[in-house]
Amino acid sequence: MTVNPVYHQTNDKLQEELSWITSAKKDPERFGPLYKKYHEQIFRYIHQRMDDQELAFDVTSQVFIKAMSNIHKYEYRGVPFSSWLYRIAKSELYQAFRDRKARRTVNVESMHLFEMIEDFEEDDSSENKKRLITCLADLNERDLQLIELRYFERRSYREIGEILEITENNAKVRAFRALERLKKLFMK
Amino acid sequence: MEKIKTIVDREPVSSDYIEAKQDFGHVLSQVKNLKPPVWKTAWFYGPVGIAVVAVIVSITTLDPIIEIPTENASITIHDELIEHLNQPESSTTVQVGSIQESSPPQVSYTATPIEESPAVLPQQEIEVEPIETQPTREVEVVNVPIQTNRNASVPAPVRKNRYPHIEYIFNGEDIPFETLSSENGIQLNDEIKIVAFDIHYNVEANSTETASVVGNKIPKRVLDKIKRYNIGYMIFITDVKGVDANGKVYSIDNINYIVMN
Numbered sequence: 001m002t003v004n005p006v007y008h009q010t011n012d013k014l015q016e017e018l019s020w021i022t023s024a025k026k027d028p029e030r031f032g033p034l035y036k037k038y039h040e041q042i043f044r045y046i047h048q049r050m051d052d053q054e055l056a057f058d059v060t061s062q063v064f065i066k067a068m069s070n071i072h073k074y075e076y077r078g079v080p081f082s083s084w085l086y087r088i089a090k091s092e093l094y095q096a097f098r099d100r101k102a103r104r105t106v107n108v109e110s111m112h113l114f115e116m117i118e119d120f121e122e123d124d125s126s127e128n129k130k131r132l133i134t135c136l137a138d139l140n141e142r143d144l145q146l147i148e149l150r151y152f153e154r155r156s157y158r159e160i161g162e163i164l165e166i167t168e169n170n171a172k173v174r175a176f177r178a179l180e181r182l183k184k185l186f187m188k
Numbered sequence: 189m190e191k192i193k194t195i196v197d198r199e200p201v202s203s204d205y206i207e208a209k210q211d212f213g214h215v216l217s218q219v220k221n222l223k224p225p226v227w228k229t230a231w232f233y234g235p236v237g238i239a240v241v242a243v244i245v246s247i248t249t250l251d252p253i254i255e256i257p258t259e260n261a262s263i264t265i266h267d268e269l270i271e272h273l274n275q276p277e278s279s280t281t282v283q284v285g286s287i288q289e290s291s292p293p294q295v296s297y298t299a300t301p302i303e304e305s306p307a308v309l310p311q312q313e314i315e316v317e318p319i320e321t322q323p324t325r326e327v328e329v330v331n332v333p334i335q336t337n338r339n340a341s342v343p344a345p346v347r348k349n350r351y352p353h354i355e356y357i358f359n360g361e362d363i364p365f366e367t368l369s370s371e372n373g374i375q376l377n378d379e380i381k382i383v384a385f386d387i388h389y390n391v392e393a394n395s396t397e398t399a400s401v402v403g404n405k406i407p408k409r410v411l412d413k414i415k416r417y418n419i420g421y422m423i424f425i426t427d428v429k430g431v432d433a434n435g436k437v438y439s440i441d442n443i444n445y446i447v448m449n
Contacts (some may be wrong), residue, residue, distance in 0.1 A: 028219055032212050040206045047201065051193060057209050061218070068219045105193045113196070129196075137192040144192070177421075184392075 017081050024071050031068050038082050039064070042089050048153065049093055051105040059096050063089045083162035090163070106136055106144065112152050120183050135185040143178035150175040349377045352428055352440050363445040365415055373405035380430040380438055388424040390417045400427075418447045 017037075023030035042063055047056035066088050074084055096102040110129070117128050136144065149160045161171040355370050357363045374382045382404035391397045391413055399410045406414075414423060428440035 029216060031216075035212045035215065036210065039210050040203060043206050043209075044201075051195060053201065061211070061215055064215045065218045065222070068215065069222055103193055105195060107195050107198050110197055133194045133196070137194055 014078075014080065018076055021071065021074060021076070021081060024068070025074075028068050028071070031064075031071065034067075034081060035064055038085055041082060042085055045086060045089055045153075046093055048107050048148065049105060050096070050102040052102060055096065055102050059089075059092050059102075062092050066092065079162045083159075086163040087165065104141075106148065106152075108133075108136070108152055116151065116182075119179075120186055122186075132186055135182055138185055139178070139182060142174075143181055146171075146175045146178040147182060151179070350441070352376050352382065352425075352430075352443055354443075354445075357445070359441065359443045359445075361445065362448045364448050365411075365419065368406060368414065368445065368447060369408075369411050371405070373403070374425070374428065374443070375404065376430055376440060380432050380440075382428060382430050382440065383437075385428040386426045388426065389414050390421055392417065414447055419449050420446070422446050 017034070020030065020033050024034060039060065043056060043060040046059050046063070047053060050056055050059075063085060067085055070088075074081075093102075097104055113129050113132055114124050117124050117132060122128050136147070139147065145164075146160070149155045149163065150157075155163075157171045157175070158168045160166075160175065161168040164171065166174070351358055352374050353359075353376075354363065354374055355367045355372060357367055374385060376382060384400070384402050385404075386398055386400050387406060387410055388396055388398045389410065397413070399407065401407060401410070423445055425443040425445075428442065430438045430440050432438070
């Protein structure tokens with residue numbers, strides 16, 4: 001599993017980020033470096049979950065507006081700043097779904113489907129692919145989110161834990177259970 | 189909820205395009221144009237704050253203090269502790285010059301028996317025998333001014349356990365399946381008995397089921413399903429209701445357990 005280098009950072013990088021945050025708390029215009037660093041990451045997270053690209057850019061902007069106006073509430077807890085941004089993104093995303101502006105979408109690559117079917121020890125037929133896609137749509141939101149984060153976006157359990165505000169071990173257990181439930185649906 | 193849409197192999201968006209779409213100036217101007225919500229503004233806190241302070245001050249200063257004359261004063265002490273413990277209410281009349289206990293009160297209360305069968309709980313009127321007390325007796329009078337200090341005369345109510353449990357396994361803990369199926373069921377304390385609850389558990393692949401139970405024990409049918417599908421998973425016990433000896437219904441805290449083998 002690959003490691004997202006923008007998320008996982010050295011201690012020096014985290015300290016540099018912390019100094020940007022301290023400056024941004026005093027003056028919102030100093031938020032620039034953080035915006036530049038995380039804009040793409042947050043956009044991809046949002047775009048992955050909706051089909052409208054322009055709306056994804058709008059929601060991304062909304063995330064940064066929320067982050068900047070609430071930066072005074074941010075507390076450093078030894079994890080990258082992006083985990084806080086992801087939580088805002090998640091909330092904004094569901095707000096967009098609730099407002100019916102956007103439709104919940106799962107973006108998946110054929111390779112991921114293939115790997116998953118192989119994991120289930122089934123044939124890589126087009127029929128099985130279709131079945132897996134149907135099963136994904138039948139999963140509940142919590143399980144789907146874990147499957148996306150772990151198996152489609154290839155995030156580490158630590159990163160998943162920080163995004164979902166759970167421990168790394170809990171992320172591991174939940175992702176495994178979500179995959180088991182998907183497998184059960186698929187095997188039905 | 190609308191069905192989820194799945195897109196396979198969507199054209200990826202290039203990093204250059206995303207970078208070109210960055211507009212920090214626009215975000216900054218939006219932040220600057222944001223108005224704080226009404227409840228965060230100074231004008232709101234001014235009048236509202238003053239009003240709150242005024243209400244608090246008036247409540248504390250206007251709290252009536254009962255003044256009772258020292259001669260031939262009659263004080264009725266409401267026994268909060270006894271009431272709390274759901275015993276029959278009693279009142280004691282103290283008269284300067286003689287101490288006299290009033291005739292024993294006729295007490296009746298409604299008790300709700302706890303049943304396991306999913307039926308409407310019947311209410312019974314139970315007549316309690318009058319309590320025997322000592323006859324009136326004369327005592328020597330010492331003329332002491334009587335002060336009404338409710339806190340001093342009434343002992344603080346005893347706090348009972350308010351957290352439900354099964355065999356002293358509390359919310360959030362792992363519970364062995366054998367303990368979950370205990371004959372004692374869900375318990376709270378001596379005064380309040382659990383009479384109903386909802387239990388949510390997994391069934392089959394990806395669905396959950398909820399059973400509404402009357403009584404305090406998890407029915408065998410539900411236990412069988414829990415044993416089959418929920419070992420290692422969390423079950424939720426919600427809408428827990430308890431009743432005391434007076435038939436007063438209480439809402440009790442929810443319980444979550446991870447069921448272990």
